[in-house]
Amino acid sequence: MTGSVLDDRKLEVLRAIVEDFVSTNEPVGSKSLAERHGLGVSPATVRNDMATLEDEGYITHPHTSAGRIPTDKGYRLFVDRLSTVKPLSSPERRAIQSFLEGAVDLDDVVHRSVRLLSQLTQQVAVVQYPSLSRSEVRHLEIVHLAPTRLMLVLITDTGRVEQRVLELPAVVSVDDVSQLRQVFGPRLHGRRLVDAPGALQDLPDAAPAALRPVLTSVLSVVLSTLVERPEERIAIGGTANLTRHALDFPQTLRPVLEALEEQVVLLKLIGEVNDPTTVHVKIGEENSVEGLRSTSVVTVGYGISGVTTVGGLGVVGPTRMDYAGNISSVRAVARYVGDLLAGA
Amino acid sequence: MTGSVLDDRKLEVLRAIVEDFVSTNEPVGSKSLAERHGLGVSPATVRNDMATLEDEGYITHPHTSAGRIPTDKGYRLFVDRLSTVKPLSSPERRAIQSFLEGAVDLDDVVHRSVRLLSQLTQQVAVVQYPSLSRSEVRHLEIVHLAPTRLMLVLITDTGRVEQRVLELPAVVSVDDVSQLRQVFGPRLHGRRLVDAPGALQDLPDAAPAALRPVLTSVLSVVLSTLVERPEERIAIGGTANLTRHALDFPQTLRPVLEALEEQVVLLKLIGEVNDPTTVHVKIGEENSVEGLRSTSVVTVGYGISGVTTVGGLGVVGPTRMDYAGNISSVRAVARYVGDLLAGA
DNA sequence: CTTGGCACTCCGTCGAGGCGAGTGCCAGGA
DNA sequence: TCCTGGCACTCGCCTCGACGGAGTGCCAAG
Numbered sequence: 001m002t003g004s005v006l007d008d009r010k011l012e013v014l015r016a017i018v019e020d021f022v023s024t025n026e027p028v029g030s031k032s033l034a035e036r037h038g039l040g041v042s043p044a045t046v047r048n049d050m051a052t053l054e055d056e057g058y059i060t061h062p063h064t065s066a067g068r069i070p071t072d073k074g075y076r077l078f079v080d081r082l083s084t085v086k087p088l089s090s091p092e093r094r095a096i097q098s099f100l101e102g103a104v105d106l107d108d109v110v111h112r113s114v115r116l117l118s119q120l121t122q123q124v125a126v127v128q129y130p131s132l133s134r135s136e137v138r139h140l141e142i143v144h145l146a147p148t149r150l151m152l153v154l155i156t157d158t159g160r161v162e163q164r165v166l167e168l169p170a171v172v173s174v175d176d177v178s179q180l181r182q183v184f185g186p187r188l189h190g191r192r193l194v195d196a197p198g199a200l201q202d203l204p205d206a207a208p209a210a211l212r213p214v215l216t217s218v219l220s221v222v223l224s225t226l227v228e229r230p231e232e233r234i235a236i237g238g239t240a241n242l243t244r245h246a247l248d249f250p251q252t253l254r255p256v257l258e259a260l261e262e263q264v265v266l267l268k269l270i271g272e273v274n275d276p277t278t279v280h281v282k283i284g285e286e287n288s289v290e291g292l293r294s295t296s297v298v299t300v301g302y303g304i305s306g307v308t309t310v311g312g313l314g315v316v317g318p319t320r321m322d323y324a325g326n327i328s329s330v331r332a333v334a335r336y337v338g339d340l341l342a343g344a
Numbered sequence: 345m346t347g348s349v350l351d352d353r354k355l356e357v358l359r360a361i362v363e364d365f366v367s368t369n370e371p372v373g374s375k376s377l378a379e380r381h382g383l384g385v386s387p388a389t390v391r392n393d394m395a396t397l398e399d400e401g402y403i404t405h406p407h408t409s410a411g412r413i414p415t416d417k418g419y420r421l422f423v424d425r426l427s428t429v430k431p432l433s434s435p436e437r438r439a440i441q442s443f444l445e446g447a448v449d450l451d452d453v454v455h456r457s458v459r460l461l462s463q464l465t466q467q468v469a470v471v472q473y474p475s476l477s478r479s480e481v482r483h484l485e486i487v488h489l490a491p492t493r494l495m496l497v498l499i500t501d502t503g504r505v506e507q508r509v510l511e512l513p514a515v516v517s518v519d520d521v522s523q524l525r526q527v528f529g530p531r532l533h534g535r536r537l538v539d540a541p542g543a544l545q546d547l548p549d550a551a552p553a554a555l556r557p558v559l560t561s562v563l564s565v566v567l568s569t570l571v572e573r574p575e576e577r578i579a580i581g582g583t584a585n586l587t588r589h590a591l592d593f594p595q596t597l598r599p600v601l602e603a604l605e606e607q608v609v610l611l612k613l614i615g616e617v618n619d620p621t622t623v624h625v626k627i628g629e630e631n632s633v634e635g636l637r638s639t640s641v642v643t644v645g646y647g648i649s650g651v652t653t654v655g656g657l658g659v660v661g662p663t664r665m666d667y668a669g670n671i672s673s674v675r676a677v678a679r680y681v682g683d684l685l686a687g688a
Numbered sequence: 689c690t691t692g693g694c695a696c697t698c699c700g701t702c703g704a705g706g707c708g709a710g711t712g713c714c715a716g717g718a
Numbered sequence: 719t720c721c722t723g724g725c726a727c728t729c730g731c732c733t734c735g736a737c738g739g740a741g742t743g744c745c746a747a748g
Contacts, residue, residue: 257584
């Protein structure tokens with residue numbers, strides 16, 4: 001249906017409207033549009049096309065005698081079919097790489113990524129720490145803090161270190177602990193945490209009877225807090241960029257800032273889509289998060305060597321954003337972050 | 345000098361101006377002021393007093409025929425001599441306590457504090473994690489990750505857990521590591537990290553010769569990254585409250601948001617003053633941080649049982665803020681956080 | 689020292705008018 | 719069938735001037 005109504009020139013007009021509006025932030029009229037882009041037709045023709053585009057819901061105009069601006073639906077079409085990928089220049093690529101390579105540990109990687117992404121895109125950047133449960137265990141250390149208190153320190157291949165203190169119902173000796181270490185270590189090493197339950201299931205049976213009570217406690221902590229309810233972390237940055245686009249959020253800066261302060265919301269944002277190969281774009285009303293209905297969100301997953309997804313990252317900005325550029329930036333940063341974590 | 349120029353009534357006028365302006369956000373005129381507060385004098389008299397206050401630099405007026413607003417100097421005088429402490433109601437105290445008591449670990453304590461503080465004051469809240477170097481060591485665990493790779497996990501009495509991975513120039517055995525543990529453990533346990541250098545100084549001499557090279561490595565890591573250059577952490581929240589006072593930051597919301605994103609800036613903010621007994625107030629231009637010259641900052645240190653300071657917290661808001669209320673809130677939260685950490 | 693009076697300043701608002709960008713429609717031409 | 723130029727119309731925005739009101743500074747009297 002749309003195919004018949006929207007011929008190539010109309011699509012070209014839509015693209016021109018989006019591009020002009022994104023760069024100037026002013027409703028674009030038929031005359032200036034026909035002049036600036038080499039469409040080879042008169043303003044009157046453009047007007048007719050615009051009327052069609054408006055009927056179909058791709059553009060609208062704020063006032064009777066104002067130029068046209070894209071609707072969410074218009075941006076959607078633009079993103080899906082009209083925007084051409086804007087590859088980063090090689091100096092840009094090198095800059096990204098060298099900036100991220102300076103990182104000394106995971107925290108540093110994440111913080112640098114947020115910073116980099118927000119600077120590249122001039123938007124708010126969000127980066128999820130590598131998900132615990134999807135990472136591989138490199139080491140599980142059990143520390144004997146006190147006779148009835150142990151600490152578990154989990155180290156993953158993505159560099160994340162997570163610890164939990166647990167109180168035991170009974171006293172354990174230092175020897176018990178080193179036995180525990182030997183029991184858990186080999187079973188977990190190299191495994192992803194999501195696979196841990198299967199690998200650990202038969203543990204109580206296989207272990208010496210004397211060790212079973214404490215082993216069960218440790219096991220339940222490992223399973224519950226690390227696997228079922230792992231603590232996900234998120235870093236955010238560049239919120240000052242929101243004020244740069246203050247014009248795009250007339251009275252709605254507040255809810256945006258509020259939404260961005262909610263860890264839960266951010267996780268939802270990033271968690272919904274985390275495919276390391278495809279960049280996802282949510283435009284305006286498409287967002288499931290109430291406070292972000294006036295924004296667009298560009299996200300992508302990142303993963304070790306592009307295979308397994310271990311986390312996600314993205315940017316949040318006005319619907320009037322440079323989609324092509326932001327998509328490229330997000331994708332590029334995700335790739336470098338993945339490579340970096342793989343090499344760590 | 346000021347004593348002779350500013351008699352009691354003039355001070356009362358200043359207080360009235362500050363209070364009215366804080367609550368209404370409108371320049372306050374002589375007439376409404378004389379009416380609303382029971383000063384017992386005529387508007388004309390108030391005008392004379394206002395003229396004096398303006399000569400002395402405590403108030404100013406944006407336009408010739410507008411009411412008066414306090415200057416930074418005026419707020420300073422108000423805070424120092426005119427504002428009466430506004431004790432929290434006992435339901436408020438209980439609410440704070442029960443909200444913070446629900447915290448399960450240090451991260452939770454800090455995040456809850458930030459949230460609580462920003463809600464209580466309706467401002468941006470900043471909470472520093474307990475400083476590593478001023479905390480006492482509860483446990484130092486040394487984990488043997490690989491033949492040339494160790495991880496140090498440090499646990500403090502404030503609940504902070506910090507880890508560092510270090511690469512060694514030579515191979516160490518698992519036995520070496522447990523020896524290291526026994527050497528470091530007793531010397532550090534119960535000591536504050538600032539005192540660590542003294543306690544560890546003679547370690548290499550006292551240790552078995554075979555252990556010395558690796559011991560020196562570990563020692564240098566402990567000293568350099570944990571003592572000399574400890575990683576300080578900060579949590580921030582309630583930035584959405586800035587938009588609540590958007591009127592107070594005409595064009596200057598941007599630099600404020602930017603400043604608040606700088607960890608360094610925040611640390612400076614909180615680090616400058618961290619006396620657990622006194623609340624510090626920096627008003628407008630008094631702030632050493634460029635971007636915060638349009639804000640006021642209220643900070644206080646917190647410490648275990650009110651003695652040692654281990655961190656700081658505070659709020660950032662417009663100079664036109666409820667100083668009395670915010671000071672009370674900040675002090676109260678600091679006290680509860682201190683108590684909570686002591687009990688942990 | 690306080691008070692009432694008075695002239696003055698100046699901001700904010702409101703309405704009128706002109707400008708200009710942009711639209712929708714129509715009739716003519718390829 | 720589609721494109722094009724022309725034309726009347728709409729409507730937001732800017733400017734200007736008038737006006738009201740809040741507030742001030744100063745002065746003379748109590």
